[in-house]
Amino acid sequence: MILLSGVFLSVVCFAQPLSDQQKAANLLKQMTLDEKIGQMTQVTLGVVAAPEDGVLSPAALAKAVIDHKVGSILNVTNHALTVEQWHTVLTQIQDEAKKTRLKIPVIYGLDGIHGQTYTLNSTLFPQNIGMAATRNTELAAAVTKVTAKELRASGIRWNFAPVLDCGRQPLWSRFPETYGEDVYIGKTLGAAVIKAYEEDGLRNPTAVASCMKHYLGYSASRTGKDRTPIYLPEIEMREYYLPQFQAAVKAGASTLMVNSGEINGTPVHASKYLLTDVLRKELGFQGVIVTDWEDIIRLHTRHNVAATPLDAVVLAINAGIDMSMVPMDFSFFDLLKQAVQKGKVPMSRIDDAVKRILILKYKLGLFDQPYPEEAATANFGKPEYQTIALQAAHEAMTLLQNQDGLLPLARNARVLVAGPAAQSISALNGCWSYTWQGNQEQWYPTDSKTILQAITDKLGAGSVVTTSVRGFDSQDNYDTAKLKAAASGVDAIILCLGENAYAESPGNTGDLALPGGQTDLAKAAISTGKPVILVLTEGRPRLITGIAPQMKGILLAYWSGKKTAEAVSDVLFGDYNPDGILAFSYPRSMGEMVLYDRKPTEDTREIFNADVTMDGYKPLFPFGWGLSYTRFEYGDLQLSSGKLGPAQRLTIHITVKNTGSRDGKHTVELYTREHYASITPNMRRLRAFKKIFLKAGESQTVDFVLDGRDLAFVNAQLKTVTEPGDFDVMIGDKKATFRYPPTP
Numbered sequence: 001m002i003l004l005s006g007v008f009l010s011v012v013c014f015a016q017p018l019s020d021q022q023k024a025a026n027l028l029k030q031m032t033l034d035e036k037i038g039q040m041t042q043v044t045l046g047v048v049a050a051p052e053d054g055v056l057s058p059a060a061l062a063k064a065v066i067d068h069k070v071g072s073i074l075n076v077t078n079h080a081l082t083v084e085q086w087h088t089v090l091t092q093i094q095d096e097a098k099k100t101r102l103k104i105p106v107i108y109g110l111d112g113i114h115g116q117t118y119t120l121n122s123t124l125f126p127q128n129i130g131m132a133a134t135r136n137t138e139l140a141a142a143v144t145k146v147t148a149k150e151l152r153a154s155g156i157r158w159n160f161a162p163v164l165d166c167g168r169q170p171l172w173s174r175f176p177e178t179y180g181e182d183v184y185i186g187k188t189l190g191a192a193v194i195k196a197y198e199e200d201g202l203r204n205p206t207a208v209a210s211c212m213k214h215y216l217g218y219s220a221s222r223t224g225k226d227r228t229p230i231y232l233p234e235i236e237m238r239e240y241y242l243p244q245f246q247a248a249v250k251a252g253a254s255t256l257m258v259n260s261g262e263i264n265g266t267p268v269h270a271s272k273y274l275l276t277d278v279l280r281k282e283l284g285f286q287g288v289i290v291t292d293w294e295d296i297i298r299l300h301t302r303h304n305v306a307a308t309p310l311d312a313v314v315l316a317i318n319a320g321i322d323m324s325m326v327p328m329d330f331s332f333f334d335l336l337k338q339a340v341q342k343g344k345v346p347m348s349r350i351d352d353a354v355k356r357i358l359i360l361k362y363k364l365g366l367f368d369q370p371y372p373e374e375a376a377t378a379n380f381g382k383p384e385y386q387t388i389a390l391q392a393a394h395e396a397m398t399l400l401q402n403q404d405g406l407l408p409l410a411r412n413a414r415v416l417v418a419g420p421a422a423q424s425i426s427a428l429n430g431c432w433s434y435t436w437q438g439n440q441e442q443w444y445p446t447d448s449k450t451i452l453q454a455i456t457d458k459l460g461a462g463s464v465v466t467t468s469v470r471g472f473d474s475q476d477n478y479d480t481a482k483l484k485a486a487a488s489g490v491d492a493i494i495l496c497l498g499e500n501a502y503a504e505s506p507g508n509t510g511d512l513a514l515p516g517g518q519t520d521l522a523k524a525a526i527s528t529g530k531p532v533i534l535v536l537t538e539g540r541p542r543l544i545t546g547i548a549p550q551m552k553g554i555l556l557a558y559w560s561g562k563k564t565a566e567a568v569s570d571v572l573f574g575d576y577n578p579d580g581i582l583a584f585s586y587p588r589s590m591g592e593m594v595l596y597d598r599k600p601t602e603d604t605r606e607i608f609n610a611d612v613t614m615d616g617y618k619p620l621f622p623f624g625w626g627l628s629y630t631r632f633e634y635g636d637l638q639l640s641s642g643k644l645g646p647a648q649r650l651t652i653h654i655t656v657k658n659t660g661s662r663d664g665k666h667t668v669e670l671y672t673r674e675h676y677a678s679i680t681p682n683m684r685r686l687r688a689f690k691k692i693f694l695k696a697g698e699s700q701t702v703d704f705v706l707d708g709r710d711l712a713f714v715n716a717q718l719k720t721v722t723e724p725g726d727f728d729v730m731i732g733d734k735k736a737t738f739r740y741p742p743t744p
């Protein structure tokens with residue numbers, strides 16, 4: 001009996017399948033230098049396909065996959081492809097990979113930034129800045145699951161998302177891709193999104209590998225222009241920019257993309273400190289590190305820290321890069337080979353990088369089945385995705401102003417719908433929408449609605465007039481005389497202004513002010529004496545201070561994806577009670593760019609000696625602001641104790657009552673402030689939020705639990721610490737104080 005079970009045991013041990021790590025290690029042993037370097041090379045589709053339609057050129061494909069043993073391909077040529085076109089592309093690529101000696105599959109990566117950007121008829125959702133306004137973590141996860149399914153249905157298993165850059169510089173053209181200015185929101189939504197991408201297990205046809213980006217500090221450029229220098233003291237870097245990546249590593253992100261910029265004069269792609277010491281050793285990141293677009297080459301051509309292209313490769317790979325998004329040629333392959341042969345890059349570094357890439361490919365099931373999967377294809381374009389898109393757009397809508405309770409408008413109102421965004425689709429979706437820039441409307445789904453269409457559908461054509469035309473920049477959209485004339489006989493003007501789609505550097509601006517043509521239009525609308533409701537479709541806050549006071553209503557719609565127009569019209573006419581709240585401080589002017597988590601001296605405005613006011617934080621609309629058609633009132637804030645010890649937890653209870661006459665959702669936000677600390681404490685920091693739904697008249701008690709770690713900050717020694725002291729905890733207009741006592 002004993003003998004038998006021994007035999008049985010040894011059989012079981014023998015049959016143990018190899019882990020992905022072991023398989024990768026075994027394969028690595030068989031690989032030549034060329035094969036290894038090929039795995040570290042990523043090229044763009046344009047290198048192997050015709051620009052117009054992404055149709056692969058067999059000769060170019062062979063040159064990439066067979067001759068250069070390229071391990072990864074990314075991107076589209078000019079625009080999104082159909083699911084079927086993707087399947088053709090992916091099948092041909094993997095067929096080519098099968099012809100290589102070791103038959104290592106290619107990993108294909110795309111930017112599904114707010115839905116699957118690059119597949120025609122995919123479902124697009126709000127950009128991250130709008131998702132942050134929803135403060136709905138479950139919704140962010142639901143949206144992500146759809147994105148993952150539509151990517152995988154297209155045959156793609158690697159998504160270059162989420163963006164975890166903290167949006168503390170509203171000029172930055174990638175502000176819409178961020179979760180706004182707060183660290184906690186970025187950490188919470190970022191981690192939830194990464195889990196949603198990956199938690200089903202990467203072999204599962206509902207999952208994709210995520211890519212946290214762009215490590216680190218990318219959003220903090222001094223000028224606000226994309227890819228321009230960042231000057232970031234390490235204490236600030238660790239306080240505001242690193243925690244999102246730390247949380248993402250913990251959440252299980254498989255890959256990471258590096259910031260194209262330079263911090264304090266060191267391009268991040270050349271920073272061994274950030275890539276190896278901080279990311280690998282301190283955060284414990286085990287996954288693949290990929291460069292951003294052409295960024296190794298640019299160490300030589302733009303940053304001038306490498307005197308030759310070879311030096312650039314040596315710097316980056318030794319700093320810790322695993323894969324180079326070269327992406328337009330094979331220079332990296334040739335140069336890295338030289339670097340290894342000359343002993344400038346150790347073989348151990350190559351093996352380390354390649355092993356990580358192979359593990360990822362094993363985890364994704366690419367070695368078992370590299371082709372588009374039938375089970376995944378069935379998940380494309382399901383009707384329920386439209387429902388999720390509408391919910392996400394609804395919850396993003398942020399009602400900034402509602403003078404005299406003018407909104408919602410009556411269903412029998414007669415309205416003038418005007419402005420360049422009224423008949424635009426691209427201005428409702430923004431960057432990464434079927435094209436990189438998102439501004440080519442011919443690629444959008446044909447059932448996408450403009451705001452004008454959505455309002456007309458609701459009210460009937462007889463109740464709606466317009467002066468707007470297709471084409472955001474068309475001169476006709478800025479005709480003030482026409483607008484004034486059309487306003488006679490209407491009850492209200494719905495003026496749709498903001499930004500047309502842009503992405504990355506083409507979106508750079510030197511001025512956040514709303515362009516003059518739009519302001520003129522607003523003034524013309526105001527001059528009619530009719531109530532004007534301003535609808536802003538924009539990726540970042542454009543300054544509206546001069547016109548805001550005369551607007552009866554202001555609705556910030558962001559770029560909220562496929563269902564933006566329906567969501568706008570539902571809010572304006574009361575079919576949806578808005579609940580979005582700002583994830584950033586809406587600036588008043590270029591000189592008033594103070595953030596909500598400001599330091600005490602930013603609050604202070606000293607005129608002369610004792611003449612001091614505490615109104616330094618005066619955005620046009622503060623962080624967390626957003627109106628509802630009902631009223632939510634808070635009861636007293638109750639703490640489970642007046643003290644929170646290092647190993648203890650503090651429960652905070654608050655009762656919320658919907659005292660208005662409509663049902664609605666509401667986000668309860670909890671902030672803390674430390675009275676005194678060794679580093680100047682923030683005036684407030686968001687530590688938790690919960691979104692609830694209350695019927696009219698209903699109450700609910702909301703509990704939050706804090707522990708010492710929630711109160712921590714980075715001290716002068718760059719350590720994250722919680723210092724003893726008195727803390728305020730604040731929810732709405734309620735406040736209580738507790739003590740975090742010194743350790744005995």
Ligand code: BGC
Pocket residue numbers: 074075111160213257292293504
């Ligand atoms: C962007 C990245 C993106 C990459 C690939 C770059 O220009 O900075 O966010 O993932 O292109 O499309």
